[in-house]
Amino acid sequence: MTHLAPVLRELPSPLPVRPPETVSMRTRDGVRLDADVYRPDAAGEWPVLLLRLACGRRTALTSHYAHPRWYAARGYVVAVQDVRGCGTSEGRFRPFQAEREDGADAVAWAASLPGSSGQVAMYGCGYAGMAQLLALAAAPPALRAVAPAFAGWDVHSDWAYEGGAFRLADAMGWALRCAAEAARRLEDGVAHRALSDAVRALPLDDEIPSRPEVLRAYARYTHHDDWLTDPAPGPAWDALSPRAMVERMPADVPILQIGGWYDPRLAGSLDAHEALSARPGAAPARLVVGPWTAAGPQEQGTAAVALDRLQLSWFDRFLKGEENGAERAGPVRLFDVGAGRWHDAPALAPATAALHLHGDGLAARTGGLLQPAPSLDCGTDVVVHDPRSPVPTVGGHGGPQPGTQDRAAADARPDVAVYGSAPLTEPLTLAGRVALDLWVEADAPCFDVAAALSVVKPDGRVLPLTHGYARVEPGAQTRPLVLPMRAVCATLAPGEALRVSIAGSCFPAYPVNPGNGAEPGETRRVDAQPITLLIHSGVARPSRLRLPAGAEEPALQALSSTSITSVGSGNPFATLTRQSSRL
Incomplete structure (x- = not known):
């Protein structure tokens, strides 16, 4: 693992830290919020780092970050606060509803703490990351820097839905955790046990998979029904x-965003960086994307330490005025999952370089x-989605086991169409956005399209690089269907090949589409019917994969159409040779 240079600098000797004390504040509407405050045991005034949590302040998000004592020992007052309705704070927790006003009030309170210099920065991941951005929208004067991680940008498209499809596994898991915490606060032991058990084993085989009985029974403890019954973007x-x-959002607040290639909210983090850095006269905005899931980089060994130091360097620069070069690093830093190194870039490259799909009707064979x-020839491939056996989620960002997993077995299924390139003859680096323009139709008014872009290794492993998903509503444009896929950074070596896989489901990351346009909260398992997809290709209906601009043109052009990777039965990794004129 390459470190996040230049932030791995020699740090000063740590300061002694006082035992934490619990300090409360009142919001503008009178709700009490509780926090644990850590201070250096030394004379002077210190900037404040504010971490606002929905998962309980006593955890201090040590799943992702160093303990607050580590930051306090380096010259900061650290306040770890329970948001409204969580931990021991008063009020009712309703996701994101109060975070702008409460966040602004908390920043002002933190700036007034004894020993504070009056300057405040916020950090935290997931919900705590979104809480930072919402507080920033209130423009509290004391807020001088933020560092949201694994946060997203839009609650609808980053937390609840993706491509119009409900984020089943991810959204359900979080709803169950929120409900279990609400039951715990009210000392409802029966509900807490049922909900906690459901967190450990998602009840995906319920009669209504998107709204299982445990969430129906304890709907009063969670937002799940609200999200299920409001599937379209809008004012709410x-x-x-x-x-x-x-x-x-004030343009003079420096923003460090941290994302992961396998984080469900990565697409929103990328959009946020582009929007925030494009503002005239904006303060430094930096984006760092690593080989991480929403669980963070702890499995990457020294990368976990690098993440804390990266963040500390940002705060030291903008709260203490240290000339440490934090703002001179590249605006975008991406970890290359193929080469195992970091790339710096001025911006994320758009998806413009194209590779075209073509099949002779046997792409699923x-x-x-x-x-x-x-x-020049027109092709049509047929994929039949059977709801009794949906295509499983394999790795990626949306399922219960995110990350890089071999999807060779999934690609060998007869309900998955695959399109493969010839093996590369020279290295190919892809760093930026990816999209799929797919000419597709179905025999149902509503259907789903799941797509994966993978690298095929010489030993036969198929490792996904990025995914995309869309729920196609009745009457939607499918000529072509423009399917945004998540960005990617990977260098492919000679002998490796690219593969696009297309299916009509990806369960349990997303619910099985019944085909009739019904919302997931109203769809029973018995309602789902088989759906036949037609995938078109050729000059007249050019389905194509769009890769990041800057991808090496010679390497792309060297991908001749003289060989493909078979996914048929028997030997799924055998190489078949055929001329395109015979298709």
Whole structure:
């Protein structure tokens, strides 16, 4: 693992730290919020780091960060606060609803703490990351820097839905955890046990998979029904989302964003960086994306230490005025999951370089082609989605086991169409956005499309690089269907190949589409019907994969159409040779 230079500098000797004390504040509407405050045991005034949590302040998010004592020992007052309705704070927890006003009040309170210099920064991941951005939208004068991680930008598209499809596993898991915490606060032991058990084993085989009995029984403890019954973007979602408040955010607050390639909210983090850094006269904005899930980088060994030091360097620069070069690093730093090194860039490259899909009707059997130019011949591949056996979620960002996992077995299924390139003859680096323009139709008014872009290793492993998903509503544009996929940073070596996999489901990351347009909260397992997808290709209907601009043109053009990777039965990694004119 390459470190996040230049932030791994020699740190000064740590200061002694006082035992934490619990300190309370009142919001503008009179709600008491409790916090644990850590201070250096030394004379002087110190900047304040504010961490506002929905998961309980006593955890201090040590799953992702060093303990607050570590930051206090380096010259900061650290306040770890329970948000409204969580931990021991008063009020009722309703996700994101009060975080703008409460966050601004908490910043002002933190600036007034004994020993504070009056300057405040915020940090935290997930919900705590969104809480920072919402507080920023209130423009509290004392807020001088933020460092949201794994946070997203829009509650609808980053937390509840993706491509119009409900984020089943991710959203349900979080709703159950929130409900269990609410039951614990009210000392409802029966509900707490049932909800906690459901967190450990998601009740995905319920009669209504998106609204299982345990969530129906304890709906009073969670927001789950609210999210299920409001599937379209609109004012209610905008009221919760930093994306809709960007014009209110002061441009002079430096922003360090941290994301992970396998984090469900990565797409929003990328959009946030582009929106925030594009403002005239904006303070430094930096984006760092590592090989991490929403659980953070702890499994990456020294990268966990690097993350804390990266953040500390940012705060030292903008709260203490240290000339440490934090703002001179590249605006975008991406970890290359293929080469195992970091890339710096001025911005995220758009998806413009194209590889075209082509099949002869057997893409779900022996595989189709992925080639630089569209074939003169028209092709149509058929994929039949059977709701009794949906295509499983394999790795990626949306399922219960995110990350890099071999999807060779999933690609070998007869309900997955694959399109493969020839093996590379020279290295190919992809760093930026990816999209799929897919000419597709179905025999149902509503259907889903799941897509994965993978690298095929010479030993036959198929390792996903990025995914995309869309729920196609009745009457939606599918000629083509523009399917945004998540960004990628990977260098492919000679002998490796690219593969696009397309299916009609990806369960349990997303609910099985019944085909009739019903919302997931109203869909029973018995309602789902088989759906046939037609995937078109060729000059007249050019389905194509769009890769990041700057991808090496010679390497792409060298991907001839003379060979594909078979996914048929028997030997799923055998190489078949065929001329495109025979397709």
